[in-house]
Amino acid sequence: MVSIDVWNASVDFPIFDAKSRSLKKLALGKVGGKIGSEGRVPIIEALHDINVSLKDGDRVGLVGHNGAGKSTLLRLLAGIYEPTRGSSRIVGKVAPVFDLGVGMDPEISGYENIMIRGLFLGMNRREMEKRVDDIAEFTELGDYLSMPLRTYSTGMRVRLALGVVTSIDPEILLLDEGIGAVDAAFLEKARNRLHDLVKRSGILVFASHSDEFLLELCDSAIWMDEGRMKAHGGLREVLTSYKGRDPFENLSPEMLERIGQSKVLSGNGGE
């Protein structure tokens, strides 16, 4: 059984080379975590007193302004960051998808990169060998898959990365919004694969600024603000408080169909 538990966790980043004048300016800014200082070294408190308990089947969206702590929280949930204070326990294999390009080697071929990236995301060689033809077909890269990755355009790299990411079987899937950067036509094609991926995942946590993606993939949400959890609950209610308007209003008929009528009617994502 997969689960993530975080108790009273904080994550600090001490900044050893900060300049005092620019720091004053930052403290007045609207975005980012809280900057304090212990002794002479300024500390960015990226996360403060976080309590989360996630179990199999949870699909959680992470929302909040730039610098609110979403990516840091994802890294804490992945076990990449240890809490500076408090504690956490992660049960299950984590697939962290923070940057589609991570784990790609420009000097080796597309085929070899499919393998390497799959291993990085927790699959084994046999599992990847079974999937490679399907991924190759999805990317539509044809003979390019035998060429070194450095010869690819940005969009071609994203196709490859999305092909691999959507082929894995994750117990805990942690997604940062990089997937939003793909061109619309290809994203449309990736959409079904993305849905299937989420269906196969035990736990999903997805940081995104896109209502549309959140509505499609999540049913609950956490609102981060200055490193704190400002709200945690049903997707509709959290998005409404965060945005100041109901995201379910004025949805296009296609969108309504995509996210499912029951989710809209239940109001809180069926919680």
Ligand SMILES: Nc1ncnc2c1ncn2[C@@H]1O[C@H](COP(=O)(O)OP(=O)(O)OP(=O)(O)O)[C@@H](O)[C@H]1O
């Ligand atoms: N490695 C780091 N060193 C120092 N400070 C950091 C580091 N990573 C994040 N921070 C700080 O922690 C705070 C939270 O950053 P984080 O990247 O988690 O925000 P975010 O909500 O993901 O933002 P965005 O929506 O802009 O991606 C910010 O104030 C940021 O400056």
